[in-house]
Amino acid sequence: xxxxxxxTSSGVPTKTRNVSAVCIKMAETKxxxxxxxxxxxxxxxxxxxHTLKQLRGVCITHVHGDxxxxxxxxxxxxxxxxxxxxxxxxxxxxxxxxxxxxxETTQLRLTYELRFVEVTTLLQEDFIDADFLLRAHAxxxxxPSYAFSFTERHVEVKxxxxxxxxxxxxxxxxxxxxxxxxSVTLDNGAEIHGADYLLSARAPRRMVIGGDNDQPDLxxxxxxxxxxxxxxxxxxxxxxxxxxxxPQHSCALAVAQFAExxxxxxxxxxxxxxRYLDKTNNKNASILDIEREAASxxxxxxxxxxxFEVYQLDKNGRLHRSGxxxxxx
Amino acid sequence: xxxxxxxTSSGVPTKTRNVSAVCIKMAETKxxxxxxxxxxxxxxxxxxxHTLKQLRGVCITHVHGDxxxxxxxxxxxxxxxxxxxxxxxxxxxxxxxxxxxxxETTQLRLTYELRFVEVTTLLQEDFIDADFLLRAHAxxxxxPSYAFSFTERHVEVKxxxxxxxxxxxxxxxxxxxxxxxxSVTLDNGAEIHGADYLLSARAPRRMVIGGDNDQPDLxxxxxxxxxxxxxxxxxxxxxxxxxxxxPQHSCALAVAQFAExxxxxxxxxxxxxxRYLDKTNNKNASILDIEREAASxxxxxxxxxxxFEVYQLDKNGRLHRSGxxxxxx
Numbered sequence: 340x341x342x343x344x345x346x347t348s349s350g351v352p353t354k355t356r357n358v359s360a361v362c363i364k365m366a367e368t369k370x371x372x373x374x375x376x377x378x379x380x381x382x383x384x385x386x387x388x389h390t391l392k393q394l395r396g397v398c399i400t401h402v403h404g405d406x407x408x409x410x411x412x413x414x415x416x417x418x419x420x421x422x423x424x425x426x427x428x429x430x431x432x433x434x435x436x437x438x439x440x441x442x443e444t445t446q447l448r449l450t451y452e453l454r455f456v457e458v459t460t461l462l463q464e465d466f467i468d469a470d471f472l473l474r475a476h477a478x479x480x481x482x483p484s485y486a487f488s489f490t491e492r493h494v495e496v497k498x499x500x501x502x503x504x505x506x507x508x509x510x511x512x513x514x515x516x517x518x519x520x521x522s523v524t525l526d527n528g529a530e531i532h533g534a535d536y537l538l539s540a541r542a543p544r545r546m547v548i549g550g551d552n553d554q555p556d557l558x559x560x561x562x563x564x565x566x567x568x569x570x571x572x573x574x575x576x577x578x579x580x581x582x583x584x585x586p587q588h589s590c591a592l593a594v595a596q597f598a599e600x601x602x603x604x605x606x607x608x609x610x611x612x613x614r615y616l617d618k619t620n621n622k623n624a625s626i627l628d629i630e631r632e633a634a635s636x637x638x639x640x641x642x643x644x645x646x647f648e649v650y651q652l653d654k655n656g657r658l659h660r661s662g663x664x665x666x667x668x
Numbered sequence: 669x670x671x672x673x674x675x676t677s678s679g680v681p682t683k684t685r686n687v688s689a690v691c692i693k694m695a696e697t698k699x700x701x702x703x704x705x706x707x708x709x710x711x712x713x714x715x716x717x718h719t720l721k722q723l724r725g726v727c728i729t730h731v732h733g734d735x736x737x738x739x740x741x742x743x744x745x746x747x748x749x750x751x752x753x754x755x756x757x758x759x760x761x762x763x764x765x766x767x768x769x770x771x772e773t774t775q776l777r778l779t780y781e782l783r784f785v786e787v788t789t790l791l792q793e794d795f796i797d798a799d800f801l802l803r804a805h806a807x808x809x810x811x812p813s814y815a816f817s818f819t820e821r822h823v824e825v826k827x828x829x830x831x832x833x834x835x836x837x838x839x840x841x842x843x844x845x846x847x848x849x850x851s852v853t854l855d856n857g858a859e860i861h862g863a864d865y866l867l868s869a870r871a872p873r874r875m876v877i878g879g880d881n882d883q884p885d886l887x888x889x890x891x892x893x894x895x896x897x898x899x900x901x902x903x904x905x906x907x908x909x910x911x912x913x914x915p916q917h918s919c920a921l922a923v924a925q926f927a928e929x930x931x932x933x934x935x936x937x938x939x940x941x942x943r944y945l946d947k948t949n950n951k952n953a954s955i956l957d958i959e960r961e962a963a964s965x966x967x968x969x970x971x972x973x974x975x976f977e978v979y980q981l982d983k984n985g986r987l988h989r990s991g992x993x994x995x996x997x
Contacts, residue, residue, distance in 0.1 A: 351745045352711050354997050358741075378741040379708045382681050402774045408741045412707035415733045416680045433773045440769030444762045445731045446811055482775055668683050
């Protein structure tokens with residue numbers, strides 16, 4: 340599973356960080372999902388291998404501008420690139436009103452069908468994608484906000500040898516056919532089915548990617564079985580105290596404490612207030628302050644996302660930074 | 669008068685060119701106007717001296733996304749930068765519906781008043797800005813589209829010596845006071861007023877900046893007294909013929925022929941189809957093709973705009989490329 344961060348700033352873009360957007364896909368496929376679409380997301384995509392033709396769907400966590408104002412332009416450009424396949428957009432109800440109003444008032448003509456899925460339908464049941472099972476999880480913010488979990492659908496299988504032996508199925512070419520999922524007729528005339536003798540070779544990979552949220556604890560259930568959480572960390576604790584509860588964002592300390600409490604293997608922080616500079620000096624707050632705060636309470640694998648970084652969640656459930664998109668102009 | 673191009677591509681952004689936006693201001697002031705606001709305009713502005721606090725107003729030529737999808741994000745960022753001064757937005761009626769719908773569906777809270785001016789009110793009378801007189805001019809496109817002319821309001825004055833002599837006002841310190849616009853009592857007891865003895869030292873500068881348009885000739889009246897026209901030149905003539913009349917854009921040939929026919933001193937072409945590459949090779953169409961075509965029929969001062977270029981229209985009415993915004997990350 341592969342993540343590409345296209346925007347890691349909160350509220351407004353900076354020279355180095357755009358507003359929220361992250362791509363998620365299986366490393367071996369070209370089809371992908373987009374989670375959030377701040378203004379300028381399509382500009383970031385010009386530098387990536389991800390194409391608008393191979394975009395399978397878009398999840399929008401909430402309707403604040405820094406998470407969705409790039410969507411109309413991205414939809415328009417998908418049309419201009421000749422897309423005809425329907426596109427799924429999953430988001431809160433006002434997002435549909437937003438899109439419909441923009442489409443109508445600006446006479447946007449899409450060359451493909453837009454399939455809007457109201458996010459609350461995913462609170463109880465999975466959205467079944469070719470590669471993923473998607474589920475939504477309610478968060479706490481000034482407007483309805485959601486996290487999305489992406490669970491890998493296809494995991495390698497292995498033969499249930501104990502059961503084969505218990506059922507007296509002799510080793511040999513039959514085992515190979517069963518492993519391919521075929522049905523086989525035994526010498527005694529009984530028909531047995533591969534599906535009954537297959538076990539998952541490992542746990543499916545699972546990532547949870549949150550929208551804006553001031554109560555990380557709401558993701559306790561969503562994180563069961565997850566190897567990685569991507570969560571906003573707009574402030575450090577002291578700044579969060581000064582800013583007060585109005586904005587309803589999380590600080591690094593709260594997110595890291597939560598991740599530690601559920602023994603989460605990997606945590607990626609993102610959505611940083613622009614007051615935290617990339618470069619450190621003695622005068623200004625820096626991204627390092629956020630990192631230090633989180634690392635002080637979280638013992639897992641900690642990352643602070645930067646724009647254009649690519650991460651891989653490997654089959655062992657280990658997340659690692661695998662590279663960076665090369666921005667050539 | 670100073671122009672800064674922030675976007676010179678048509679329809680979709682490319683790696684080197686964003687969608688439409690251009691800043692206009694008097695060289696000596698910090699206040700400025702924005703004409704069109706394609707997605708990503710606020711990102712371009714991060715590299716410029718223009719601030720959202722000193723933005724006096726926005727003119728939108730028409731409601732197609734590549735000319736207005738950056739406006740909601742720019743308005744939001746102006747709020748986040750603490751703007752409290754009212755902001756004027758001039759545009760076609762559907763633009764107001766677009767903005768109101770976006771503001772409502774995405775719960776955008778602006779910290780300042782938005783003053784919408786319906787563009788057709790500027791067809792007959794000037795909008796009076798501190799620096800400019802703005803006028804709108806109807807164009808021909810798939811949706812209602814307009815050009816805006818910016819005419820300098822404050823021109824240096826000189827004394828009307830002939831009239832002073834005819835009225836028997838003797839040379840001396842009195843002339844100096846009249847030139848400052850003061851009222852003066854003569855020895856004979858008559859009061860005379862500076863305003864009655866002042867002439868403009870030169871013609872006011874005037875620029876016309878068009879929106880999308882397939883009939884440059886509609887700007888004939890608007891170009892009277894103008895030193896420069898900024899106009900879309902989406903295609904070369906041959907491509908325009910192939911594409912057909914559907915998109916309702918202009919080719920370089922048509923715009924240049926028009927500019928020549930009205931003896932326009934300077935012409936800036938912009939809004940190029942992404943098929944024209946910046947770099948030339950033997951396979952693809954290039955921006956040079958557009959330049960060659962225009963230059964073949966236009967004998968004035970010809971420019972092909974690039975993102976981040978800055979132009980000055982000097983007091984002699986001569987337009988020249990004065991520099992480039994330095995993009996540092």
